[in-house]
Each structure stands twice: as structure tokens, then as C-alpha cells.
Amino acid sequence: MSDLRELYQEVILDHAKKPRNFHTMPDSARAADGHNPLCGDRLRVFVRVENGVIQDISFTGSGCAISTASASMMTEALKGKSLADAQAVFESFHDLLTTGNHADKDEELLGKLAVFGGVREFPVRVKCATLPWHTLQAALQGSAAPVKTE
Numbered sequence: 635m636s637d638l639r640e641l642y643q644e645v646i647l648d649h650a651k652k653p654r655n656f657h658t659m660p661d662s663a664r665a666a667d668g669h670n671p672l673c674g675d676r677l678r679v680f681v682r683v684e685n686g687v688i689q690d691i692s693f694t695g696s697g698c699a700i701s702t703a704s705a706s707m708m709t710e711a712l713k714g715k716s717l718a719d720a721q722a723v724f725e726s727f728h729d730l731l732t733t734g735n736h737a738d739k740d741e742e743l744l745g746k747l748a749v750f751g752g753v754r755e756f757p758v759r760v761k762c763a764t765l766p767w768h769t770l771q772a773a774l775q776g777s778a779a780p781v782k783t784e
């Protein structure tokens with residue numbers, strides 16, 4: 635189990651050090667801001683949707699390793715997904731972090747995102763991990779108010 639945990643930490647650290655899709659997008663893209671005052675994470679998520687499909691997704695900002703890795707892996711996981719599929723991934727991810735309950739279908743949906751399962755043991759960190767996802771939801775809903783975890 636400890637080997638597995640180390641592997642998970644490696645994946646998270648890799649994404650935290652070299653975040654994928656870490657850039658802004660033109661004004662035409664939808665965007666929303668997220669802030670987790672408990673930790674100091676601040677990020678902006680950009681998303682471009684066409685015909686119900688996430689064509690492009692990116693983020694900027696600064697935060698801890700967990701929030702940065704979660705945002706980075708979220709962009710990788712959701713690019714090219716339909717909004718319905720993205721919502722299913724979000725719900726599985728949320729369940730993984732809050733209840734720990736997940737079905738086999740969730741494992742398939744989550745893929746590499748399953749590495750965040752260990753974060754559940756640290757409730758403060760759960761907010762770091764879910765911040766990018768809640769921020770994406772706000773961007774998709776066209777909400778102008780910044781997302782706050784508090």
C-alpha cells in the first residue's frame with residue numbers, strides 16, 4: 635500500500651510542478667475565479683464549449699500542490715468530453731473525496747484522478763482538491779461571483 639501511496643504522491647507532485655494546460659484563454663472563453671481562503675489557493679478556470687463538448691479548458695493562478703495538481707489533471711481529464719460526461723466525472727470525483735464510496739463505473743470515469751482518493755483523510759485538503767472543479771462549474775454556469783470554499 636505504501637508503494638501505491640508513493641506512486642500517487644508522485645503523480646500529484648508531477649502535475650503540481652509542471653501543470654498542464656496552464657494558460658489564459660481569449661475573452662470569448664467562459665471563465666470563473668475560485669478562492670480557498672483556508673489555504674490561500676486562487677485560480678481562474680477557462681473553458682470553451684462548442685456543441686455541448688468541452689473543446690478547450692485551461693487554468694491560471696497559484697495554489698498548493700493539491701489544488702494545482704487537481705486543476706491540471708481536471709483539464710486533462712475533461713478536454714474533449716461532453717458536458718454530460720464532464721458532470722459525471724465531477725460527481726464521481728466529489729464522491730471519491732467526500733464519501734469514499736465509488737462504484738466500478740466511477741473508477742473507469744476517474745482514471746488517473748483516483749490518485750486523489752488519499753486526500754479524503756485530510757478534510758482541509760479536500761477543499762483544495764475540489765476548488766478547481768467548483769470553479770469550472772461556475773464558469774460553465776456563467777456565474778460572475780467568485781467561488782469560495784467557505
Ligand code: ZN
Binds near residue numbers: 697
Ligand atoms: Zn490548497
